[in-house]
Amino acid sequence: MKIGITCYPTYGGSGVVATELGIELAARGHQIHFITSSQPFRLTGREANIHFHEVSVSTYPLFEYPPYDLALATRMAEVADFYSLDLLHVHYAIPHSVSALLASQMIATHTMVARRRRLPFITTLHGTDITLVGLDPSYLPITRFSIEQSHGVTAISSHLADRTREAFGVTNEIEVIRNFVNCDLYSRKPELVAQMRPRFAAENEHLFVHLSNFRPVKRVLDVVEVFARVSRVLPARLMLIGDGPDRSAAEQLALRYGVQDRIHFLGKQDEVHDLLPLADLMIMPSQMESFGLAALESMACSVPAIATRVGGVPELIDDGVTGLLFEIGDVDRMAEAAIGLLQDKPRLQAMSAAARRTAQDRFCTTRIIPLYEDYYRRVLERNA
Known part of the structure; x- marks a missing residue:
């Protein structure tokens, strides 16, 4: 599969999980494209089957705050079109799922892309995107909407899945796929x-x-x-x-x-x-x-x-x-x-x-990564 991954590239749990997921998927033969503002810190740039696409944001005097989410959506659509990505997988709902939704719609309808087609996107919820940021009145409606519009939603724990349903009233299926660790790398030697x-x-x-x-x-x-x-x-x-x-x-x-x-x-x-x-x-x-x-x-x-x-x-x-x-x-x-x-x-x-x-x-990668692969296939089949 050809998978686009977007995350916060700095230190933090969601970025770590997204980066490690990409590394493990690449090791299993998938083509992974990270679409982020900078190279995720756990990438060396030498991994096989991994490509990095930087999101650059233009600054104009008109913009008090550079519109990163719009630049991200545009870059997602460009990369998906050029490399024929099968799906996007975004980590942390705000603003990544909103950008993925726009990119998916651009691929399906806009004349900028060479081949109009479906581009499913999966949103993985990590925690504070739901329990803190998402519950802010300024973000709650758009967070709910982006979750509802996602072609697939995963959560890293049953607690977070339940909290999402309670807080946002979403009826989407939420697949619980817990975090993982490379047990060969993380071991006492x-x-x-x-x-x-x-x-x-x-x-x-x-x-x-x-x-x-x-x-x-x-x-x-x-x-x-x-x-x-x-x-x-x-x-x-x-x-x-x-x-x-x-x-x-x-x-x-x-x-x-x-x-x-x-x-x-x-x-x-x-x-x-x-x-x-x-x-x-x-x-x-x-x-x-x-x-x-x-x-x-x-x-x-x-x-x-x-x-x-x-x-x-x-x-x-x-x-x-x-x-x-x-x-x-x-x-x-x-x-x-x-x-x-x-x-x-x-x-x-x-x-x-x-x-x-x-x-x-x-929680070893050998047990968790196949769960992601299986979920990708199910989402692609539902949206064929």
Whole structure:
């Protein structure tokens, strides 16, 4: 198949999933065309069967805000026509599904294209496009309309699918295809851990990790709170991977607790699969997670997560078996549980093994990517 993929190319769960999906589909022989404002950060530009098409937006004095969604729609139609794409797959509803709808209509009716035909598009909902942005009164009607007009709709968790139906009243079929992880790439390699871990923690120290875009919804300040409590009892270090609006506040909080010299602020990292296996525990105390991709990636690396019981997280983490779940903001219990787990090595080892096994059995690329391929075929058959 020839598939056009549009996503936000910067750091964030939806962009990561879309990029990894394209890489995996290309490895299975499909022709993948990324149509975005810049090259997605996880692409090297050397992958076979992957092509990148930049969306450029002209600036005119008339436009206070450059109309990216219109430029995107035009580029989608151009690429679809020139390369005879079979379908478009857009990630994050706003504004990508609206642009895909316009491109689909242009292909079907406009004289700019050489061959008038049907160009189906699939919208994948990732979370805040529904729970936050889409519910804004300024965007709710257009979000609902673009979902209703999509030829196929997928969601990354049952929770998000249910929330979409409740919030928008849409009657479309929503296919639940959960996020995935490359279990070969994301794995604990003892020799690499032995080589890299001393950079971040001494042999007698425990190592925590947190990975996010540091937006308020990720509650990175709670990560520092939990770590500060643990470090009073056990020798420990913390790797904070990512960057964003709450980084400065996290640094100030670390200073207040006097733990700044035990926290590694690593910023944005491309090779997170080399860093995650170094940790003993992941901390993911989010206000909302429609799935919890960071936790899945750490689980594949045999690192269980201490997380919040929100959104789609309970669909990923089996409380007490593959990780530990708590209420939002309950940093005292999170810290207490982390201390108890780190002091009980057999239980930690069993949980780590169960986390890895769950990633392999339920969320590995070999299990999830065929679900996308099957869904593409069904959408194409319905719209032949």
